Amino acid sequence: MENKKKPILEETLLFMGAMTLLGGFINAYSFFERGQAFVSMHTGNMAKMGLSLYLRDKSMFLAALLPICGSVLGAAAYQIIRYRMREKPPLLLKKGSILVELVMLTAVSFAPKTISDNLVNWALSVATGFQLSTFRTYAGAAHNTTICTGNLRTLGQKIGDLICLRNRESAKKAGQYFCLLFSFPLGAFLGGFACQLLHAHALILGAFLLALQYIRLIRDARSRAEI
Numbered sequence: 001m002e003n004k005k006k007p008i009l010e011e012t013l014l015f016m017g018a019m020t021l022l023g024g025f026i027n028a029y030s031f032f033e034r035g036q037a038f039v040s041m042h043t044g045n046m047a048k049m050g051l052s053l054y055l056r057d058k059s060m061f062l063a064a065l066l067p068i069c070g071s072v073l074g075a076a077a078y079q080i081i082r083y084r085m086r087e088k089p090p091l092l093l094k095k096g097s098i099l100v101e102l103v104m105l106t107a108v109s110f111a112p113k114t115i116s117d118n119l120v121n122w123a124l125s126v127a128t129g130f131q132l133s134t135f136r137t138y139a140g141a142a143h144n145t146t147i148c149t150g151n152l153r154t155l156g157q158k159i160g161d162l163i164c165l166r167n168r169e170s171a172k173k174a175g176q177y178f179c180l181l182f183s184f185p186l187g188a189f190l191g192g193f194a195c196q197l198l199h200a201h202a203l204i205l206g207a208f209l210l211a212l213q214y215i216r217l218i219r220d221a222r223s224r225a226e227i
Contacts, residue, residue: 007139009220010094016138016145017180018213021187023128023146025206026105028191030124033200035117039067040128040146066118067125074129095217097134101127102210109203138180139173151181 009015023040030039038044045064052061078097085093104127108120128146135145144150158174194202 009216010135011137011139013138013176013180015213015216016135016143017183018209019131019135019145020143020180021183021190022206022209023131024184024187024189025191025194025209026124026128026146026187026203028188029195029203029206030121031188032192032195033202034120034124035063037063037067037117037121039121039124040071040132042068042071042147043149063118063121066122070122070125071129071132074126074131075133077126078130078133091217091221094134095214097130098210098214098217101131102207102214105203105207105210109201109207111200113200138177143180148181148184151184155181 027038027040030037045068048064049061049068052058052064081096082093104123108123111120132144132146137143141154142150143154155174155177158170158177162170162174164170191202191206194205198204
């Protein structure tokens, strides 16, 4: 009997669930510690931009614009690096992405509270934009680790499949995706606790989670004899 191929670690439920949890955790940090902002929920930020123009509120406009610009910059940086590393193993870029985000979260965690919230939220948006571009598939299908609108659509589709097909496989996929999607609010919930305990230093726990993900990537690559 032919052995079943081992799934890629970066597309497993546990790995992607942890990255999605981190997305919620970072947004809890920016909300509780940096001016009640969401650094990856850019549909809301786009709406805030329009509302701020209507209200003629310059501070609201800037608070919405900077995270949007940071997210675009993070995605653009990923794309440029991906093109320049196209001859390299894809895992190298994924490990580099985690290391960069780990350093950024650690730096923000120890940044003085006197640093502008807008500047910190911009930096976190760069990080989440890069993460969103790097880790974007689960079980061969699209998944977003820092935003939820598209993921809610995917969950609805999985539920629709379950209603139509009524088999064990569709039930399993719907259940797994439900768990994956709701790891985001779980991350926000845990982020709230972390901020209550550690305040501005709470992001160090997010950096610790990324360090664990990095170690898992290395171990998985060694088991596949990729490095």
